[in-house]
Amino acid sequence: MTSTVDDDLWSAVGDPTRRRMLDLLLADGVGTATTLSDRLPVTRQAVAKHLGVLDRVGLVHGTPAGRERRYEVDEAQLARAVAQLTAVGSAWDGRLQRIKRIAERIEQEKKR
Amino acid sequence: MTSTVDDDLWSAVGDPTRRRMLDLLLADGVGTATTLSDRLPVTRQAVAKHLGVLDRVGLVHGTPAGRERRYEVDEAQLARAVAQLTAVGSAWDGRLQRIKRIAERIEQEKKR
DNA sequence: CCATTGTGCAACCATTGGTTGCACAAAAGC
DNA sequence: GCTTTTGTGCAACCAATGGTTGCACAATGG
Numbered sequence: 196m197t198s199t200v201d202d203d204l205w206s207a208v209g210d211p212t213r214r215r216m217l218d219l220l221l222a223d224g225v226g227t228a229t230t231l232s233d234r235l236p237v238t239r240q241a242v243a244k245h246l247g248v249l250d251r252v253g254l255v256h257g258t259p260a261g262r263e264r265r266y267e268v269d270e271a272q273l274a275r276a277v278a279q280l281t282a283v284g285s286a287w288d289g290r291l292q293r294i295k296r297i298a299e300r301i302e303q304e305k306k307r
Numbered sequence: 308m309t310s311t312v313d314d315d316l317w318s319a320v321g322d323p324t325r326r327r328m329l330d331l332l333l334a335d336g337v338g339t340a341t342t343l344s345d346r347l348p349v350t351r352q353a354v355a356k357h358l359g360v361l362d363r364v365g366l367v368h369g370t371p372a373g374r375e376r377r378y379e380v381d382e383a384q385l386a387r388a389v390a391q392l393t394a395v396g397s398a399w400d401g402r403l404q405r406i407k408r409i410a411e412r413i414e415q416e417k418k419r
Numbered sequence: 420c421c422a423t424t425g426t427g428c429a430a431c432c433a434t435t436g437g438t439t440g441c442a443c444a445a446a447a448g449c
Numbered sequence: 450g451c452t453t454t455t456g457t458g459c460a461a462c463c464a465a466t467g468g469t470t471g472c473a474c475a476a477t478g479g
Contacts, residue, residue, distance in 0.1 A: 209321025211314045262445035280396040374476040
């Protein structure tokens with residue numbers, strides 16, 4: 196069942212730009228809208244919007260520091276998201292395997 | 308690195324309605340826009356659009372059967388998508404663990 | 420042959436990921 | 450201290466997309 200999935204968390208992580216942002220933040224530890232947009236193919240304003248989304252679902256946390264706002268990954272929340280990814284993945288995987296087994300059994304029946 | 312991810316595949320699977328559709332198709336083996344929309348909180352037309360998206364990225368395959376069009380999951384392609392999910396998941400997981408280890412080492416240093 | 424049912428297509432609406440432009444506060448240079 | 454950078458936030462705007470309703474039409478069933 197996919198119904199156990201938090202859709203907000205998932206769709207936050209579903210956007211490719213946001214995924215890259217999380218990658219960068221994880222690699223560097225911390226970043227601002229400007230530093231992130233330097234390494235991304237979108238404008239600073241777009242990055243700022245994404246940071247807003249990620250902040251709202253709790254995947255990152257931003258703190259004002261002087262004139263800039265620093266963001267870092269909330270590790271616990273990202274761990275939760277990862278858990279959901281792998282949960283859905285293995286649910287589908289399980290179904291696929293079951294289908295494969297059934298297909299093989301039918302092959303067997305035919306040969307008899 | 309998330310750069311190895313096929314964004315089309317991922318964002319196809321990123322939509323919650325499409326995820327539920329895949330669940331239903333996997334459970335039932337086959338379905339049409341109408342039968343799926345019976346069990347989903349959206350209209351038949353919305354489901355038809357989603358089926359179009361899923362078909363375009365190859366996650367499902369639709370074949371005309373009389374007056375209706377039957378869709379089923381392309382298992383190989385879904386397996387690919389699952390592989391990418393778990394790949395990104397474990398990449399992040401790895402980074403999180405590394406961060407955790409470093410944090411623990413710093414704790415150690417302090418105690419000395 | 421007529422009524423039903425499943426589809427596909429078009430128009431329309433709200434949200435969202437993106438842009439540009441601007442105003443303003445904090446740092447840095449002189 | 451005053452001026453120039455530099456980082457932010459906000460607003461307007463645009464295109465794509467997930468959703469809706471409405472309609473026309475082909476296939477099935479009585």
